[in-house]
Amino acid sequence: MTTALRRLRNYIDGEFRDAADGRTTEVVNPETGEAYATAPLSGAADVDTAMAAAEAAFPAWRDLIPAERQKVLLKVADRFEERAEELIAAESENCGKPIALVRSEEIPPMVDQIRFFAGAARMLEGRSAGEYMDGFTSIIRREPVGVCAQVAPWNYPMMMAVWKFAPALAAGNTVVLKPSDTTPASTVLIAEIIGGVLDELGHSRGVFNVVCGDRETGRLMVEHKTPAMASITGSVRAGMQVAESASKDLKRVHLELGGKAPVVVFEDTDIPKAVEDIATAGYFNAGQDCTAATRVLVQESIHDEFVAALAKAASETKTGPVDDEDVLYGPLNNANQLAQVKGFIERLPAHAKIEAGGEQVGEKGYFFAPTVVSGLKQDDEIVQHEVFGPVITVQSFADEKQAVEWANGVEYALASSVWTKDHARAMRMSKALDFGCVWINTHIPLVAEMPHGGFKKSGYGKDLSAYGFDDYTRIKHVMTSLDG
Structure with a gap:
C-alpha cells in the first residue's frame, strides 16, 4: 500500500488554497529521503492574489495604534507556546532536526523574539521636534514601508520566518512570505496561527500571507509591482539575483546571505x-x-x-x-x-x-x-x-x-x-x-536585543534588535509654518 502524501497549501487572505494551476512539489523528510507531503508550486496568479490581499489589508494595519499591533504579536507568541509541540513536530519532520533541540533551542528564542518586536512596535524613536529655520518647526515621522515580500531559507525555516514577519508586522507593514521549497511545513502552520489571531482580534487576515514555491516563485514576488521591500535570507547568488530584480523598480532590499566565520x-x-x-x-x-x-x-x-x-x-x-x-x-x-x-x-x-x-x-x-x-x-x-x-x-x-x-x-x-x-x-x-x-x-x-547581519557578500540590513525593526520603516520629514 502507498501512504497518501499530506497536502500543504498556500495561505492567502485568510484561506488555505492550492496553486491556481494545481501544480505541486514533493516535500521530503531528510531523515528518510522519502516524500511525506506535497506543497503548492505557486505561479504568477498566486503571487498576484497574495499581493492584492496584502495591499488591501495594509491601510487599516498601518493606521492601527502600535498598542493594537503589539496585542496581535503578543497573542501570536502565546499561541507559539501553546502549540509548541505541533511546531516542533513540523520543523523536525521537514528539516530532520532533533526534536529535543528544536524544543530547547528554537521555540524559546522565537517566542522571545516575537515578544521583543511586540514591544518595539511601541518604541519608534526619532530626533526631537525643533526649529531649524526661523518661523518653522520640523518633526520626523517614522512609517511602515508597505507590503513586504519575504523569502525564508531552509536551514531555520521557522525561526527565520519569525525574524522576518515579527519586525515587519510590528512596524505596520503587511507580509507575503515564501518558505523554501524544501521546508514549507512549519511556515504553513505559522500562517494558521497568525491568521487565527488576526481573525480573533478582528483584523484582516490579509495582513499575513504565505505562498509556497520555488526560485521562480520568489522571483515573481520580488519583481512584482506591489511590494515596497524585498527581504531574503539565502545564498549569495540568490541575494544578487534579488538585488538585481529589485533594482528594476528601486525596491528596498534587505539581504542576509552566506557566511564563512x-x-x-x-x-x-x-x-x-x-x-x-x-x-x-x-x-x-x-x-x-x-x-x-x-x-x-x-x-x-x-x-x-x-x-x-x-x-x-x-x-x-x-x-x-x-x-x-x-x-x-x-x-x-x-x-x-x-x-x-x-x-x-x-x-x-x-x-x-x-x-x-x-x-x-x-x-x-x-x-x-x-x-x-x-x-x-x-x-x-x-x-x-x-x-x-x-x-x-x-x-x-x-x-x-x-x-x-x-x-x-x-x-x-x-x-x-x-x-x-x-x-x-x-x-x-x-x-x-x-x-x-x-x-x-x-x-x-x-x-533579540542585538543586531545580526553582515558586510561584503554576506549582504546588508540587520535582523533582530531595534536596528532590524528600523529596516522595516521609512522616515518622513514634516515642516510646519508657525505663522498659522
Whole structure:
C-alpha cells in the first residue's frame, strides 16, 4: 500500500488554497529521503492574489495604534507556546532536526523574539521636534514601508520566518512570505496561527500571507509591482539575483546571505574549553548555519594539540534520528546539500588531511559525519567558500597580523570569534575583524536585543534588535509654518 502524501497549501487572505494551476512539489523528510507531503508550486496568479490581499489589508494595519499591533504579536507568541509541540513536530519532520533541540533551542528564542518586536512596535524613536529655520518647526515621522515580500531559507525555516514577519508586522507593514521549497511545513502552520489571531482580534487576515514555491516563485514576488521591500535570507547568488530584480523598480532590499566565520584561536586560550564550544558551534544544525564555527585559525604553537583535541571531539559528536536525545544534529536538509558537502570533500587538495569523518553516514537519509580537515591553505576552495555542512577546517597562523589577514581574506563578512585570555588582544581583534559580529571566547549566541547581519557578500540590513525593526520603516520629514 502507498501512504497518501499530506497536502500543504498556500495561505492567502485568510484561506488555505492550492496553486491556481494545481501544480505541486514533493516535500521530503531528510531523515528518510522519502516524500511525506506535497506543497503548492505557486505561479504568477498566486503571487498576484497574495499581493492584492496584502495591499488591501495594509491601510487599516498601518493606521492601527502600535498598542493594537503589539496585542496581535503578543497573542501570536502565546499561541507559539501553546502549540509548541505541533511546531516542533513540523520543523523536525521537514528539516530532520532533533526534536529535543528544536524544543530547547528554537521555540524559546522565537517566542522571545516575537515578544521583543511586540514591544518595539511601541518604541519608534526619532530626533526631537525643533526649529531649524526661523518661523518653522520640523518633526520626523517614522512609517511602515508597505507590503513586504519575504523569502525564508531552509536551514531555520521557522525561526527565520519569525525574524522576518515579527519586525515587519510590528512596524505596520503587511507580509507575503515564501518558505523554501524544501521546508514549507512549519511556515504553513505559522500562517494558521497568525491568521487565527488576526481573525480573533478582528483584523484582516490579509495582513499575513504565505505562498509556497520555488526560485521562480520568489522571483515573481520580488519583481512584482506591489511590494515596497524585498527581504531574503539565502545564498549569495540568490541575494544578487534579488538585488538585481529589485533594482528594476528601486525596491528596498534587505539581504542576509552566506557566511564563512573565522574562529581565531590564540595560544593562550583554554584549549579543552575552546574545543568543546567550537565543536558545538561548528556541528550544531549539521553546520547549516551562516554563522557556524567551521573555519578555525589556530596559532601554530598549539596547532597539533588543538587539532588532535578537535578530532577527538568530532569522533564523539553524535548524529542520528530526530527522536534520539543524545544527538547534536540530524541529517543535512536535502539531497542537493548532501551532494555539495560530499563534493567539497572529494575535491580536497593533496596537502589537506581529513582528521575525522569525511563520509556519509547510514543507508538512508542525508546524514554526514562530523568532519575535521587540517593542512589547508588560504586559497583552498574549502577555506574560501561556504560548505554549509558539519565540516570544520583548520589552518595554522604565525602571529596576530597573519590571523587578521587570513580571517578577513574571504568574500563573506557575517560573523567571527576570537579566543584569547589577553583583553587588549581581544579588543584589537574585534576592531580589525571585518565582520558584522565578533564573539570573544564564545561563538554563536544571539539575543533579540542585538543586531545580526553582515558586510561584503554576506549582504546588508540587520535582523533582530531595534536596528532590524528600523529596516522595516521609512522616515518622513514634516515642516510646519508657525505663522498659522
